[in-house]
Amino acid sequence: MILVISGTNREGSCSALVSAQVVEFIKDSSYAAEVELIDLVDLPSSAFSPKVYKEKPAEIQPFIDKVLSCDGMLVIVPEYNGSMPGALKYFIDLLPSPESFEDRPVAFIGIASGQWAGLRAVEHLQQVFGYRNAHIYPRRVFISAIHNKLDEHGQITDGDLVDRLQKQAQGFVDYCRKTISD
Numbered sequence: 001m002i003l004v005i006s007g008t009n010r011e012g013s014c015s016a017l018v019s020a021q022v023v024e025f026i027k028d029s030s031y032a033a034e035v036e037l038i039d040l041v042d043l044p045s046s047a048f049s050p051k052v053y054k055e056k057p058a059e060i061q062p063f064i065d066k067v068l069s070c071d072g073m074l075v076i077v078p079e080y081n082g083s084m085p086g087a088l089k090y091f092i093d094l095l096p097s098p099e100s101f102e103d104r105p106v107a108f109i110g111i112a113s114g115q116w117a118g119l120r121a122v123e124h125l126q127q128v129f130g131y132r133n134a135h136i137y138p139r140r141v142f143i144s145a146i147h148n149k150l151d152e153h154g155q156i157t158d159g160d161l162v163d164r165l166q167k168q169a170q171g172f173v174d175y176c177r178k179t180i181s182d
Helices: 014-028 058-069 086-094 119-131 159-181
Strands: 002-006 035-039 072-078 105-111 141-143
Touching (some): 014 035, 014 105, 014 159, 058 086, 072 119, 141 159
16 A cells, blocks of 8 residues: 655645645556555644653554555655655654654655755655665655646646656556565
8 A cells, every 4th residue: 555645734735736636646557556645634633742752642543554554655745944844744753663664665746836846855854764764766756836737626737747746656656566575
């Protein structure tokens, strides 16, 4: 199972719109992979309690279980202030170590309103996931000026971008299968 993570808890985010389309690309891939989505907007407020590091509330366990049971993660990360959103880093910090990322394939899509397309956010995430011994898939996709690439229904309008996202999705599914079987 491939887990897609929409990397912000901002309601109505472009990350959520792109994540929903990526889920469909994975479902439609020639590999017909099983896919699930975690949207950080769905994290319960109890996840942000200062006591969460000692005692995890029961309502965050389903999020943890999805991470622990996936064959690979594809993270869609917007760039906030030159890095990843705090909610994403916080979510990563809540996950059990080392089993959440150890030897688990992970891929990244960076998005931003500006011209750098989430590059810094992805680079920071690569450091975090590399530190946790994940297998980083090398085909990253960066989307600049995200607001100009979505139509009024939140669908990506750029055919080249759709093609790159579909190729990444198919390639990542294959990468997960090869990495897991090794």
